[in-house]
Amino acid sequence: MIGVGLIGTGFMGKCHALAWNSVGTVFGDVPEIKLVHLGEANDELANKKGREFGFAKASGDWRAVVNDPEVDIVSVTSPNQFHPEMAIEALKAGKHVWCEKPMAPALVESRAMTDEARKSGKVAVLGYNYIQSPAFRHIRQLLDEKIIGDVNLVRIEMDEDFMADPEALFFWKHEAASGYGALDDFAVHPLSLVSKLFGRVSRVMCDMAKPYADRAVAGGGRRDVETYDIASVLMRLENGIAGTLLVNRSAWGRKGRIAIQIFGSKGSIVFDQERFNELQLYVTSDRPTEQGFRTILIAPQHKPYDRFIPAPGHGLGFNDLKTIECRELISRLEGKPAHIVDFDEGLEIERTVHAMARSFELSSWVEVR
Structure with missing residues (x-):
């Protein structure tokens, strides 16, 4: 089973939710996907989108998603400037990361994300679909x-x-x-x-x-x-x-x-x-x-x-x-x-x-x- 966390529910957040929901139906040869925890800017929006997207839990604090023990991988679909902190914290928490492009506004932040991915040994990929x-x-x-x-x-x-x-x-x-x-x-x-x-x-x-x-x-x-x-x-x-x-x-x-x-x-x-x-x-x-x-x-x-x-x-x-x-x-x-x-x-x-x-x-x- 793969426990999924999602941060952000805009255009790309919805795309990730659709992909996690459909990948088993389309390909058939994947592990069970469990939509565990959705994070947004506030509880009201998180709960609304959690119901729409099919997540078991929803929080107005993205750190709750990153630190959830049932989450194996975090989809990061927030605005660009938030990618570095979210991706790095997820990797430090032992999660795999699927982060939307671009990596970050500053090159030093992109390097830090890459260094953390290498150090963690976790899978860290970008949304170049x-x-x-x-x-x-x-x-x-x-x-x-x-x-x-x-x-x-x-x-x-x-x-x-x-x-x-x-x-x-x-x-x-x-x-x-x-x-x-x-x-x-x-x-x-x-x-x-x-x-x-x-x-x-x-x-x-x-x-x-x-x-x-x-x-x-x-x-x-x-x-x-x-x-x-x-x-x-x-x-x-x-x-x-x-x-x-x-x-x-x-x-x-x-x-x-x-x-x-x-x-x-x-x-x-x-x-x-x-x-x-x-x-x-x-x-x-x-x-x-x-x-x-x-x-x-x-x-x-x-x-x-x-x-x-x-x-x-x-x-x-x-x-x-x-x-x-x-x-x-x-x-x-x-x-x-x-x-x-x-x-x-x-x-x-x-x-x-x-x-x-x-x-x-x-x-x-x-x-x-």
Whole structure:
């Protein structure tokens, strides 16, 4: 049996609850999951969400979750600035940790989280669920098989429009305490894809921008925006591949878009998450009269799509990826190989983000250290 604790019940907290509730139904080969203890900012909210999510206990103090002897693993889904203390305290209490990305606003905090995970010997992983997409996994296979030859350029973008409205109110993601902005709130996701496909980034050149200098505050007045909604980055990967990364939280019309283009000596691969269940493949091995991008629809042959749906073309969604991630986490708990981003790999992503921020400050190329 796995006893689960959950801290936070917002968007990602609900995603974790859905994953813990569904992983057994979808995969069947997992231990019994017991939803033990939910923590929120106050008792009233905790009790309400505890009932909705199916937890046996609920508390208005997250430390009660961490210290509950029935809890084996803690899902940390609080705002970014609270991740370090919560994750470290959970590890010190002998719990495994499933923490949402990014690790922390400050690199020193991410290092402390990683050090504690190593010292504890517990499993500590991060919520990079986009790497679980069957489409992405198939891209990995195509690259391993050299279907498009040697890769020379990867171009990746992530755009959403939840901050595009200049009249939207100031909220916590506009505070410097939450991090740099799109760079660590967003860019970590495409960087997780780059990490799994190509390895580490060695050098970066970054520019950032604020489309709106200030925002209205609930109750009256205005407040300066302290984070950057836009970032543009040139990258050089350790294996010599060139790369570009573009992220924007203020892109009207874009809805959870992660678009990756991979160019090789014998073809190209294109994936756009707004078309979540398909990818595009171009190969020069086709006859010249038939050369062109072909559309590959994700189907039961693209594991683990088959665990959800027996027919091609019906499609998976965001929460399904979280369920797949939960299954991979359980594999790691069982000491088996797992397709997951642990704290060590997550720290490398954080180093890359902070190198990008330094590059912006210095207006120059910066080595990722």
